[in-house]
Amino acid sequence: MKHIVLYSNGAQSAYTAYFVAKKYGTKNLVLLYNPTGAEHPDSKRFASDISELIGVEITEISCGMDLWELIEKEKFIPNPRAAFCTRQLKVIPARKYFKTLKEDFRVYLGYTKDEKCRAERFLEANPDLNARFPMIEKDLSAEDAKKKLIRLGIKLPESYLYFEHNNCIPCVKGGKNYFKQVLKYFPKQYQKMAELEKRFGHTVLKNISLEELTKEVA
Ligand code: SF4
Secondary structure, three states: OEEEEEOOOOHHHHHHHHHHHHHHOOOOEEEEEOOOOOOOOHHHHHHHHHHHHHOOOEEEOOOOOOHHHHHHHHOOOOEOOEOHHHHHHHHHHHHHHHHOOOOOEEEEOOOOHHHHHHHHHHHHHOHHHOOEOHHHHOOOOHHHHHHHHHHOOOOOOHHHHOOOOOOOOOOOOOOHHHHHHHHHHOHHHHHHHHHHHHHHOOOOOOOOOHHHHHHHHO
16 A cells, blocks of 8 residues: 655645654655745755655655646636646646556645545545545644654754745735735735736636736735
């Protein structure tokens, strides 16, 4: 049986990977990572630290495009109501990888005790993946995962200084306050998204463009 952690490079999936390695060993462990090309630069360092801690190379499977290229191709900016980026950049490449496997496998996700509904939705949508949620089984929160990694000597990804997650910068699922943080700390990426809004004629946020939000903040 292969144990495949859907590794997102955030604290939750990193701790999940550590937990699964402790429980089942590393021989049949896969840390499956689907890059988006829009990660914080410190993400690579974090991935390498986690790989070293656990003793398993990260299996990186890309769809061949980054987030920006995907938006250009679709001529549409994903948003919380239509976050097709997750499907294109992560779900489809992961599914392709699963198809190459000859042996039985089980996937593990880093959903926390506060994400039980999300876990239920995942199980319903992916009944064939035999999914497990160790953080939920152990009643652990996102904060617990961070604390446990710090105790193991791991420096958290720099993104956590500004955001609650280590997603793309910017993540199209973020709200107004999130984008204010992006404007403050990652103005280049903010402007890039604002330019795309102008070109494609629609916005990431529901009722305000990034250009208008910039004026609101000023
Ligand atoms: S992290 Fe956000 S922007 Fe990146 S793929 Fe997922 S939903 Fe899309």
